[in-house]
Amino acid sequence: MEFNEMKIIWDSQNQEPLYAMNEAALQAIIRRRNQESERCLSRCFVIEITVGVIYGALMLLCAGALLVSGPALLAALPRMKAAASVWDILALVAAGGIWFYYSAYMYLARKRQQRRVETFDSSLRGNLERSLSQTDFQIALARDIVWWGLVPVWLAGALWVVTLLHLKAAPTTWARGTRRVRSASAPLRTT
Numbered sequence: 001m002e003f004n005e006m007k008i009i010w011d012s013q014n015q016e017p018l019y020a021m022n023e024a025a026l027q028a029i030i031r032r033r034n035q036e037s038e039r040c041l042s043r044c045f046v047i048e049i050t051v052g053v054i055y056g057a058l059m060l061l062c063a064g065a066l067l068v069s070g071p072a073l074l075a076a077l078p079r080m081k082a083a084a085s086v087w088d089i090l091a092l093v094a095a096g097g098i099w100f101y102y103s104a105y106m107y108l109a110r111k112r113q114q115r116r117v118e119t120f121d122s123s124l125r126g127n128l129e130r131s132l133s134q135t136d137f138q139i140a141l142a143r144d145i146v147w148w149g150l151v152p153v154w155l156a157g158a159l160w161v162v163t164l165l166h167l168k169a170a171p172t173t174w175a176r177g178t179r180r181v182r183s184a185s186a187p188l189r190t191t
Contacts, residue, residue, distance in 0.1 A: 023124060030127040037134055045110045052103030052153075059096030059160065063089045088166060091159045098156035105148055113137045 066084040116133055120126040 027124045027127060030124065030131065034127060034130055034134070037131075041134070041138075042110075045106055048106045049103045049110075052099050052106065055156070056096045056099030056103065059092050059099060059156070063092035063096065066092065084167060088163045091163045095156040095159040095163075098152045098159075102149055102153055102156075109141060 066089050113134070116137070117130055120130040120133070
């Protein structure tokens with residue numbers, strides 16, 4: 001074959017599509033994946049918000065119980081040795097407030113994203129832009145969740161643990177990792 005014949009064959013192939021794309025099937029796949037992603041994201045946010053509300057309510061319930069019937073409540077619990085102070089109650093109220101803050105942050109982040117996603121139309125391009133928006137949202141949430149979600153939750157957990165340790169009047173040997181061992185014939189000793 002000569003060059004001119006090859007050029008004619010080459011040019012004729014450029015004018016004909018060698019493959020076809022089923023745009024409706026592609027759009028259905030993208031829509032289905034968006035829906036799966038949306039369900040998974042909704043479930044995760046519901047769990048996060050519910051956990052925050054439950055722990056916030058638990059912290060406030062404990063603070064209220066200590067405020068209303070502090071000495072009687074602590075006397076009924078076998079492991080609690082110290083009396084509840086105002087600082088214990090304030091720490092539990094702060095921990096509860098932090099958990100509610102976390103729930104509100106997650107709820108508002110979810111609502112902002114839902115408003116953003118609603119603006120896209122139901123075309124192939126709109127579905128792709130919706131997917132990209134979801135991905136951008138998840139990246140931004142992963143970047144911001146440390147300071148706006150995890151650190152406050154860790155602080156609330158630390159307040160809870162410090163309050164429990166104070167109410168239990170944990171000995172300093174416990175904090176160093178020393179445990180008490182009691183044999184059947186020996187008195188209580190530290191190992």
